[in-house]
Amino acid sequence: MDMIKLEHIVKSFGGRRILDDLSLSVREGEFLTVIGRSGCGKTTMLKMINGLHQPDSGKVFIEGQDISEIDIIGLRRRIGYVIQNKGLFPHMTVEKNITYVPVISGRKDKEENRRLARRLIETVGLEEDMLNRYPSELSGGQQQRVGIARALAADARIMLMDEPFGALDEITKQAMQEEIAALKRKLGITIVFITHDIREAMKLGDRVLVMDQGRILQLDTPQEIRSNPAHPFVKQLVGSRVE
Ligand SMILES: Nc1ncnc2c1ncn2[C@@H]1O[C@H](COP(=O)(O)OP(=O)(O)OP(=O)(O)O)[C@@H](O)[C@H]1O
Structure with a gap:
């Protein structure tokens, strides 16, 4: 089943077309990585999926439902959104952060x-003892893990991740990559993951979406992207890969 479907999405900001007739399907349980130049529309596309941006034209479907016809707050609670360095509530303990969505959804049993x-x-x-800490008392990598735990607490079947590991050192980043790949295998969640790191995109993605100027240049498995780059930009991107 298509978990996420974008149909002919057009979005402009200030007269500039940021998403240009973008169509895309993501299957249930798929790990899709998204890469492209800064400003090409990656985050805008991600925010279309959980209704943070509305398209000027085109439609977004989540699990077959047109999201313009459903309650957007309820939708956002079903979709985890993990962003770099942000997103945790600083005045709440780790435990309160993790259980935030269940609690506001009415689950009050302490x-x-x-x-x-x-x-x-x-x-x-x-470690369990981290539950009583505040986000500022955790490292960047630990905060990212809490962000993922919070999304999982909401029973999210879809996880949107916007450069989640961009600010981490190489060792922590690799550990987090292993972790998210294992979680995806274990829980079967659908992940859309933006990165600037082609190695990360190729390592994690079941398919890799290469974007440029609000359009899809190529959407393929890492193997296909590597052996048959559909565009000079893709070729250049893959060529920059450090083996
Ligand atoms: N709310 C907004 N109002 C006006 N312009 C916006 C808005 N959001 C994004 N833009 C513009 O749309 C373009 C695409 O932004 P977007 O954040 O989607 O790019 P991106 O590919 O995620 O970039 P990066 O890799 O740098 O994060 C940029 O030129 C940005 O300035």
Whole structure:
């Protein structure tokens, strides 16, 4: 099944076309990585998927539902959104951050929420005693893990990740890459993952979407992208890959 479907999306800001007739389907359980020059529209596309931006024309479907016809707040709770260095509530403990969506959705049993937080903190590879800390008391990599745990707490079947590991050192980044790939295999979640790092895009993606000027240059498996780059820009991108 198509978990996410974009149909002929057009979006302009200040008279500039940022997404130019973009159509795309992401299958359930697929890991799609997105790469392209700064400003080519990656984040704008991601924000279309959870209704943070509305298209000027075209349609977005999530699990077959046209999102212009459903409750957008409910939709956002079903879609995890993990962004670099941001997103955690600084005045809440890690536990409160993780259980935020279940709590605002009416799940008030403290013990049950504590159990959920304990389970998820372990799932993302952190120690239980971190639940009582505040985000500022965690490293960047640990904050990213909490962000992922929070998205999982919402029972998100879709995870949108905007350069989630961009600010991490190489060792932590590799550990996080392993972790997210394992989580995806284990939970079968659908992931759309923006990166500036072609190695990361090729390593994690079931398919890689190369974007330029609001259009798709190529959307293919890493193997195809490598062996049959459809455009000089793609070729250049892949050529810059450090083996
Ligand atoms: N809310 C907005 N109002 C006006 N212009 C916007 C808005 N959001 C994005 N833009 C513009 O749209 C273009 C695409 O932005 P977007 O954030 O989608 O790019 P990106 O590919 O994610 O870039 P980067 O890799 O630098 O994060 C940019 O020129 C940006 O300035």
